[in-house]
Amino acid sequence: MSVGRPLTRDERAVLDALLADDVPDVATLRVQASTVLATRGCSCGCGTIDLAVDPVAPLAATAERDPVEATVVDQDGRVVGGLLLFVAGGRLTGLEVYGFGDEPLPMPPADRVLR
Template sequence: MAEPLPLDVAATLNALLTGSDPVSSALRAQIPHTQVAGSCGCGCVTVDLVVDDAAVPPAPAHRNPAADAWYTEPEDAGVMVFTKDGYLSLLEIYSTSTEPITAWPESRFIER
């Protein structure tokens, strides 16, 4: 069952999808219509996303990941957003550390 999008996840998506290009704009417009559909089994904060496709159109054709960046804090972490059929589908955090990241870093630490 889908759950409301947490504020830290929404902030991360907004920080990743900056810019005025058509893809970023369309994906940002999906954020208010996005819910969390699942999470990663390793203990990290990666989330599966589902968008109400009746409420908002898909983004134009684009590459996957749709956006990616590194964090300045923690220095060993990065984040990517993936889509499926033009809709947000996965927000993945990763680390070069052996420990999973168990809380979303503040979006102000995202460096594109």
């Protein structure tokens, strides 16, 4: 397992929110999420993180799949960006945060994430 840090409160809440819905093999992904560590995923200043799952955690049945997607809104409810949760090799691998504006979008609080 690569060196990483525990998720911040916002990162954990967003990851849990993305895995709250019924996505393929969500039970296994939730087990993986409970073991995950994070590293900086991008150098632009956005909230994107790479995820490292404990190697003994079970593999998801689908090794490669489309990411789990969500929309990010601002405090006024306007869409300002989105989130993509990636799975590769049967493991959670990254949580991308992207914005539609000129400035990098930080990891949003979970109450600004719409599925």
